[in-house]
Amino acid sequence: MLIALAGLDPDFGTGLTLGALAVIGLGARIVRSMPAVFRVIGVIGTVAMLWVSGLLVIAKLADTFWHGAYDVVHAVTRSIESAGPVVVWVADTAMSAVFGLILGLIIVAIFSGVSHFLERNRTDRVAA
Template sequence: MSVGLLAVVDDILSAALKASAKSAGVVIDDAAVTPQYVQGISPARELPVVGKIALGSLANKFLLIIPAAMLLTAFAPDVLPWLLIIGGTYLCFEGAEKVLEWFGFHHGSEDAGGRDEKRLVAGAVRTDLILSTEIMLISLSNIEPGLGVWTRLAVLALIAVVMTGAVYGAVALLVKIDDIGLRMAKSPSRRVRHTGARIVRSMPAVFRVISVVGTVAMLWVGGHLVLANLGAVGWALPVELLHAVEHAVEALGPVVVWVADTAVSAVAGLALGLVVVGAVLSIARAFGRRPSFTEGGESPR
């Protein structure tokens, strides 16, 4: 019996490793996107907020994504591409809003006393829902079809826990690394103090880079989801154009192909996102609400 149990565990681990390999890029995107939501809140609340977002991410995966994915793949597989198009469009919308903020355009408002924690967590969990959906659907599509239903569920559950731990462990480290630097700066060792001071000085630039990477990641993932799944629902032209660009640079190597794919998807995502932002603002104006502007642009942070 123990041998049989070990064989089942080995099958689950092997299947989880193979199935999750192709979703690694989205995991990196998720880790890059999330720290933006924690910026501007009290340092004492950073880890609790990351913890709430992580719990929300687990709830997304176990209460929504995995059950829905299993049911839809069994009974209504044609619905999945439409859901991914909707999710990708939402990511494009969020990414476009952040790009507009860099240029001084603000849609909506924040509390004068700081960022509202409940709304912040809710926004992060909504974004996580889209990214987690892609992670889990990519993983599901790469699970060997010969595995039983319960084994597939176990594989998805393992991937959900490991991916969530990896993403939010990295996020927690990123948002607290400046505190680690401050503690190091108080060390009796001169070398440790010097290293800690360098960490503290570098963190504003690091978070600016993370903000830009996270925004590009939302536009890239969202744009790619829309382009790829439009082909799945019958409009093949967008994804064919994407493949044509990839084919044109194929001789230059896989890195260049990846960069080209990312650039085209991000530009398409930004264009779609701006259209959606415009539509949202038009609806807001129709109900008597107006967007706000700052004096000049705002740097990514």
């Protein structure tokens, strides 16, 4: 649904503003609402990417050499099974998203540190 709303871009809304009076109001509302629609799409997309990346990394680490994160997720979801499948899914999803966020922050810190180190070494060579 959000993608369908994104398809109603401001050009479409602007085109509607050139029509009859009833359509002009609809076109103007579409044009005014697009920034909010795109902000919502951005937030939902970011959360979805954190969730999916965390879920995939947890699963692949468990398949290869480290079961720690998978064991934690499994223990928590087993302990709340009596609350129902929706609660289990929300907990699993939230833990996966937090894991994805933490992993992403670690990667950003590593790349920032390496970039800063390389930049400092390059300016040292230029100054020499």
